[in-house]
Amino acid sequence: xxxxxxxxxxxxxxxxxxxxxxxxxxxxxxxxxxxxxxxxxxxxxxxxxxxxxxxxxxxxxxxxxxxxxxxxxxxxxxxxx
Numbered sequence: 001x002x003x004x005x006x007x008x009x010x011x012x013x014x015x016x017x018x019x020x021x022x023x024x025x026x027x028x029x030x031x032x033x034x035x036x037x038x039x040x041x042x043x044x045x046x047x048x049x050x051x052x053x054x055x056x057x058x059x060x061x062x063x064x065x066x067x068x069x070x071x072x073x074x075x076x077x078x079x080x081x
Contacts, residue, residue, distance in 0.1 A: 013042040014050065021052035 007028040013035055015022045024037060033044040 011040055011042045012045050013037060014045050014047055016047045016050035016053055018048070019050065019052035021050055023050075 009026045009028060010030055011024070012027045012029060012031075013022055013024050024042065027043075027045070029043065029045055031043045031045055034041050035044050036042070
């Protein structure tokens with residue numbers, strides 16, 4: 001493997017303030033704010049959405065019924081007898 005071609009990984013803590021949720025990982029991203037967790041300095045990355053606040057993962061997603069659109073298409077472009 002070639003040396004010095006890979007980006008440097010840093011310990012980070014991702015924070016989703018809307019859901020009061022955070023998780024620790026590693027990333028190439030950095031920030032101005034840091035937090036110490038278990039004696040290790042982590043960069044704090046704020047998120048707008050995470051699995052704790054996204055409607056798809058929380059079960060709050062609403063599905064739109066598209067049957068009316070399909071019927072309209074069939075009436076407009078359906079086969080003519």
